Amino acid sequence: MTESPPTTRSARTRARIADAARALFAEAGVTATSVRDIAERAECDPALVIRYFGSKEALFTAVVQFDLMLPELRGLTPGAAAERLAGHFVRIWETRESGEKFQTLLRSATSHEPSAERLRAVFAGQVQPVIAAFCGEGASAGDTAAKVASVVLGVALGRYILRLPPLTGIAPERLPDLIATSLEPILAAGLPARLQPREDGDPSP
Amino acid sequence: MTESPPTTRSARTRARIADAARALFAEAGVTATSVRDIAERAECDPALVIRYFGSKEALFTAVVQFDLMLPELRGLTPGAAAERLAGHFVRIWETRESGEKFQTLLRSATSHEPSAERLRAVFAGQVQPVIAAFCGEGASAGDTAAKVASVVLGVALGRYILRLPPLTGIAPERLPDLIATSLEPILAAGLPARLQPREDGDPSP
DNA sequence: ACTATATTTCAACAAGTGTTGACAATTGCA
DNA sequence: TGCAATTGTCAACACTTGTTGAAATATAGT
Known part of the structure; x- marks a missing residue:
């Protein structure tokens, strides 16, 4: 469930970028959030965002993966x-x-x-x-x-x-x-x- | 309820712009719709959109005015x-x-x-x-x-x-x-x- | 210390944005 | 017809966008 804290330095800033993106996307939406906004929040250069995730779209895809894990309801009242x-x-x-x-x-x-x-x-x-x-x-x-x-x-x-x-x-x-x-x-x-x-x-x- | 058809020429293109904007805003949202998109659909120059409505924001405000006119429910089952x-x-x-x-x-x-x-x-x-x-x-x-x-x-x-x-x-x-x-x-x-x-x-x- | 690799910075690009002001065309009135 | 007002066109502005490649820095291995 929870990610283990990254060891290498690049993995750490990669995680900072993902966190920043997730928060900003949630607050303002994908299109209203710029790569530069994400970089500022992650305290890194905008170019790094692209370098680590390929594109803004790919970052979105990576950051939004999840499973509802709904309970089984069959037979309940x-x-x-x-x-x-x-x-x-x-x-x-x-x-x-x-x-x-x-x-x-x-x-x-x-x-x-x-x-x-x-x-x-x-x-x-x-x-x-x-x-x-x-x-x-x-x-x-x-x-x-x-x-x-x-x-x-x-x-x-x-x-x-x-x-x-x-x-x-x-x-x-x-x-x-x-x-x-x-x-x-x-x-x-x-x-x-x-x-x-x-x-x-x-x-x- | 329905607008009477405009007489002067400027009022007619003004109405074309409003119609185009309303349709495009509904299809794609305000931010995803550009002034140039609206102009193209209304078959006019982008500058006219601004000329007639002042700004994109003002156009949005003008085009979105409406009243739900909900019925009175007091006393109903x-x-x-x-x-x-x-x-x-x-x-x-x-x-x-x-x-x-x-x-x-x-x-x-x-x-x-x-x-x-x-x-x-x-x-x-x-x-x-x-x-x-x-x-x-x-x-x-x-x-x-x-x-x-x-x-x-x-x-x-x-x-x-x-x-x-x-x-x-x-x-x-x-x-x-x-x-x-x-x-x-x-x-x-x-x-x-x-x-x-x-x-x-x-x-x- | 020197090298090789990993990590970050910087400047620039092409494209798209809302908006503006000067100019051209069209229309209606005398 | 000529004049004035209305209506439309064009090019450009300042800005933001995602993305790129080269250069600079930091880190680790020997």
């Missing part, structure tokens, strides 16, 4: 699944390194195709399957994934990128619960019919 | 309120001019502060009050507004900006309903306790 999903995403967002990577992708994706492409790949390859497994043979897996993605993306965008007051005002500890309550009805509706609670609320036997 | 809200937003998104304006803001806001600021102003001034009115004296108006904003922003981002397959795959006619089902439980939870349906589902008298 909607409430439990919503809790795990919400807690997992909040943990990713509030952890510095993974948070910066996620913010970089979200912030850049709107006018930087490689970022958008990576986000699409992450959702198709990691989120979609987990939701489909939860829904079982329910034909509505597509709709459910769409709704889950909306909520997750919406919270992340509003809180970390747009900084909308209603979302920034929420304390981090309350965040998982708030997301879970939005997610639970969505997940409940995604289950196959015979597993659904009846509308009049009669508890299942 | 959660289901009805969710339906109206969802239908209203979808109509905005799927109408060319307002859709382009919304996309411009959303796409640019991630690395263009004026866009972010305008989005925040729209939510604080237009969405928040409508939700607060619906919630009545419920103390949870803030949370409810946060959740509503998440869903709305998330759908718009995923469908129109990131183009995530699960969201782009939904037919426009099905979209309002899909959003409404996400919104309804959120709005229901935002009502003051004495108006809430009991957990065991007993219908109110």
